[in-house]
Amino acid sequence: MKTNDNKHNKHEETSPPKESINIMEWLRQNLFSSYMNTALTIATTILLYLILKEVFYWVFITADWSVVAVNFKILMAGQYPDKELWRVWLAVCFLSLTLGVSWGTWRGVAAHIAIAFIVIYAVTALMPFVSVESKIWLFVNISLILISSVLARKLKFIKKLALPCWILVFPVTIFLLAGFGILPTVPTSLWSGFLLTILLAVVAIVVSFPISVLLAIGRNSNLPLIRYFCIFYIEFIRGIPLITVLFITQLMLPIFLGGKIEIDSVVRAMIGLTMFNAAYLAENIRGGLQSIPRGQYEAASALGLSATITMIFIIMPQALRVVIPAMVGQSISIFKDTSLVVIVGLIDLLGMGRVIISNPEFLGKNMEVFTFIALVFLIFCNMMAYASRKLEEAMGLGKRY
Amino acid sequence: MQRKLALLLCSVMLIAVFAAGCGGDQKASTDAGEEAKVETKTTLEKIKERGKVIVGVNNQLPGFGYLDPNGEYTGFDVDFGRALAAAIFGDPNAVEFRPLSDQRRFTALQMGEIDVLIRNTTWTIHRDTALGLNFGPTTFYDGQGMLVRKDSGINSLKDLDGKRIGVLAGTTTELNLTDYIRKLGISAEVVTFDNVDAVVAAYKEGSVDAWTSDKSALLSRMATLSNPDEHKILPETMSKEPLGPVVREGDDQWFDIVTWVVFATIQAEEFGITSQNIDEFLQSEDPSIKRFLGLEGNFGENLGLENDFVVKVIRNVGNYGEIFDRHLGPDTVFGLERGINDLWTNGGLMYPPPFR
Numbered sequence: 001m002k003t004n005d006n007k008h009n010k011h012e013e014t015s016p017p018k019e020s021i022n023i024m025e026w027l028r029q030n031l032f033s034s035y036m037n038t039a040l041t042i043a044t045t046i047l048l049y050l051i052l053k054e055v056f057y058w059v060f061i062t063a064d065w066s067v068v069a070v071n072f073k074i075l076m077a078g079q080y081p082d083k084e085l086w087r088v089w090l091a092v093c094f095l096s097l098t099l100g101v102s103w104g105t106w107r108g109v110a111a112h113i114a115i116a117f118i119v120i121y122a123v124t125a126l127m128p129f130v131s132v133e134s135k136i137w138l139f140v141n142i143s144l145i146l147i148s149s150v151l152a153r154k155l156k157f158i159k160k161l162a163l164p165c166w167i168l169v170f171p172v173t174i175f176l177l178a179g180f181g182i183l184p185t186v187p188t189s190l191w192s193g194f195l196l197t198i199l200l201a202v203v204a205i206v207v208s209f210p211i212s213v214l215l216a217i218g219r220n221s222n223l224p225l226i227r228y229f230c231i232f233y234i235e236f237i238r239g240i241p242l243i244t245v246l247f248i249t250q251l252m253l254p255i256f257l258g259g260k261i262e263i264d265s266v267v268r269a270m271i272g273l274t275m276f277n278a279a280y281l282a283e284n285i286r287g288g289l290q291s292i293p294r295g296q297y298e299a300a301s302a303l304g305l306s307a308t309i310t311m312i313f314i315i316m317p318q319a320l321r322v323v324i325p326a327m328v329g330q331s332i333s334i335f336k337d338t339s340l341v342v343i344v345g346l347i348d349l350l351g352m353g354r355v356i357i358s359n360p361e362f363l364g365k366n367m368e369v370f371t372f373i374a375l376v377f378l379i380f381c382n383m384m385a386y387a388s389r390k391l392e393e394a395m396g397l398g399k400r401y
Numbered sequence: 402m403q404r405k406l407a408l409l410l411c412s413v414m415l416i417a418v419f420a421a422g423c424g425g426d427q428k429a430s431t432d433a434g435e436e437a438k439v440e441t442k443t444t445l446e447k448i449k450e451r452g453k454v455i456v457g458v459n460n461q462l463p464g465f466g467y468l469d470p471n472g473e474y475t476g477f478d479v480d481f482g483r484a485l486a487a488a489i490f491g492d493p494n495a496v497e498f499r500p501l502s503d504q505r506r507f508t509a510l511q512m513g514e515i516d517v518l519i520r521n522t523t524w525t526i527h528r529d530t531a532l533g534l535n536f537g538p539t540t541f542y543d544g545q546g547m548l549v550r551k552d553s554g555i556n557s558l559k560d561l562d563g564k565r566i567g568v569l570a571g572t573t574t575e576l577n578l579t580d581y582i583r584k585l586g587i588s589a590e591v592v593t594f595d596n597v598d599a600v601v602a603a604y605k606e607g608s609v610d611a612w613t614s615d616k617s618a619l620l621s622r623m624a625t626l627s628n629p630d631e632h633k634i635l636p637e638t639m640s641k642e643p644l645g646p647v648v649r650e651g652d653d654q655w656f657d658i659v660t661w662v663v664f665a666t667i668q669a670e671e672f673g674i675t676s677q678n679i680d681e682f683l684q685s686e687d688p689s690i691k692r693f694l695g696l697e698g699n700f701g702e703n704l705g706l707e708n709d710f711v712v713k714v715i716r717n718v719g720n721y722g723e724i725f726d727r728h729l730g731p732d733t734v735f736g737l738e739r740g741i742n743d744l745w746t747n748g749g750l751m752y753p754p755p756f757r
Contacts, residue, residue, distance in 0.1 A: 079473075345502065352468075354461050364625035366598055
């Protein structure tokens with residue numbers, strides 16, 4: 001696929017400028033070139049018209065969107081106490097700041113993601129049902145991205161902050177949300193809605209990455225103990241459904257730990273998702289490792305580099321670059337899989353939707369709620385896919401140096 | 402070179418495994434010690450230490466348990482959890498609700514994750530004996546009913562011969578239905594679905610002629626159909642579903658507290674004491690009311706609570722009738738009649754033992 005794209009690009013570079021054609025000609029060439037095509041075009045148009053008419057009618061007339069408007073807060077932030085909501089916003093602000101700084105520092109992919117975030121903030125702020133307070137916060141976030149990106153472009157020392165900021169984003173967010181006694185503690189039982197979905201997904205993706213790298217290397221190891229352990233782990237986890245993994249961590253983990261060490265059920269779900277994701281990512285990364293020709297190892301050892309250095313600076317960067325699409329695919333999939341935590345009693349975005357339609361006031365409003373939830377998932381999954389595409393382009397994936 | 406790396410990794414992993422193992426062992430041994438101590442603590446002591454009651458609830462059952470737009474748990478079952486918190490702490494919010502699925506509810510209770518399960522759970526001999534549970538007084542008598550269209554000509558279960566009946570798969574409702582079909586000797590087709598919305602959709606489209614579920618659930622869904630007047634629930638009740646709070650076996654004091662807090666809400670209704678007029682009753686000279694409200698005697702102390710626990714419950718949550726009306730009564734979408742859930746003095750089944 002990729003090489004085709006590149007050929008296509010090259011072709012475009014050398015091809016003469018396109019002759020301008022008017023709409024009628026375009027239509028004739030593309031839609032009505034033969035009797036068959038004409039018939040198909042007409043049939044498809046009628047079908048599309050019938051479907052779209054009903055969809056538009058439902059979206060703008062039948063549907064009662066007040067259920068989403070009224071419950072917007074619990075869909076997004078769940079049961080997080082209203083008084084402490086500023087902490088969630090502060091965490092988002094820190095993320096925006098980091099995004100802005102990266103935009104100013106690295107341009108490229110970071111810029112695309114930052115702009116996507118600005119658009120999301122702006123669109124949310126324009127929604128009539130979003131509270132004034134939230135609108136102010138959203139505005140603050142937009143300005144933070146813009147200001148910090150300009151600052152990072154102008155001032156050198158801020159550029160150095162980009163990487164530390166990214167490393168800090170997650171700990172700072174968790175600290176702000178949980179409080180740990182320094183701020184008033186918010187128990188994880190109150191973490192729900194989209195907030196929980198994002199947290200579970202981020203932990204599963206970020207924490208499982210280093211584990212999966214180790215597992216992938218371990219699976220290629222010459223030492224049987226390590227190799228068999230890694231193979232056993234990967235194949236065991238890949239051999240059972242995610243629901244089972246979640247049940248194991250939710251029900252068995254407390255038993256294994258003697259029943260008296262209380263691990264929070266959110267943390268238990270995070271462990272389960274991480275274990276699951278690590279096994280799949282490890283296989284992706286192993287695929288990358290196998291794509292590295294032997295010559296690379298031999299060249300490195302000819303230069304007198306140690307195995308560790310070879311792995312870290314020569315093999316891994318190339319291997320990871322190759323498997324970006326696969327890894328992002330896995331991340332998108334685990335992001336959606338977080339909705340399975342409903343079965344262990346956590347309320348993620350989808351679970352919150354189900355809770356809301358159980359409110360007698362909103363009985364029978366399932367379509368509205370689920371459409372909204374689908375939209376949220378669609379936006380975030382597409383953003384991840386978009387970011388990965390840009391990352392591939394930036395890294396020249398598919399090109400050989 | 403690679404061997405070295407592999408060796409390094411191997412040793413790191415081995416150390417990690419051993420460390421985890423040792424750590425686990427140490428913890429386990431200290432835990433065993435703690436466990437012995439903890440075991441002697443009663444549920445009530447644990448709750449007081451923690452500062453809140455942990456109640457297992459359903460968060461997806463209209464009228465009984467759901468989240469309101471402010472993220473607060475609301476519903477009939479939820480209110481009994483709040484009543485317990487009020488009885489112990491005088492604060493109906495000193496409670497943590499844990500949403501539990503059908504499958505996980507009993508494990509959560511047995512493992513001690515929750516103190517009490519108030520989650521539309523039917524009292525059966527199997528659950529009471531084999532699962533090591535104790536069932537408190539029934540707070541809601543439900544029963545399986547059958548929803549049909551008024552113009553379908555179906556007036557009793559026998560008329561369902563040759564019809565299609567929608568039911569949720571894997572529930573006691575489904576088992577009851579097949580039992581009934583056999584008992585009546587009719588040949589109805591049972592169509593199973595895996596979620597309520599699917600049954601409702603099938604019923605709306607007319608691909609099933611009838612839909613069976615608990616009557617409270619049927620009523621709540623009937624209210625959301627486009628023309629509720631075109632449907633009716635058949636008069637027969639196909640099963641007994643006494644729903645109430647459940648606790649673990651082995652702590653009689655806690656079982657007594659749960660039992661008598663529920664009875665207190667019913668007795669208050671019998672006396673006519675509501676959250677609005679309780680102050681007038683506190684002036685009452687009637688000895689039975691004085692005893693009930695803890696102005697005389699020491700019923701509260703005997704339970705391990707304050708003597709005025711009834712006052713706290715009624716003031717914060719209301720009596721049984723108030724709870725019922727708030728979530729299921731005529732002013733709600735359900736518009737449920739009290740029926741068998743009325744006081745025994747009105748011909749219902751709510752009969753609290755005397756407070757004396």
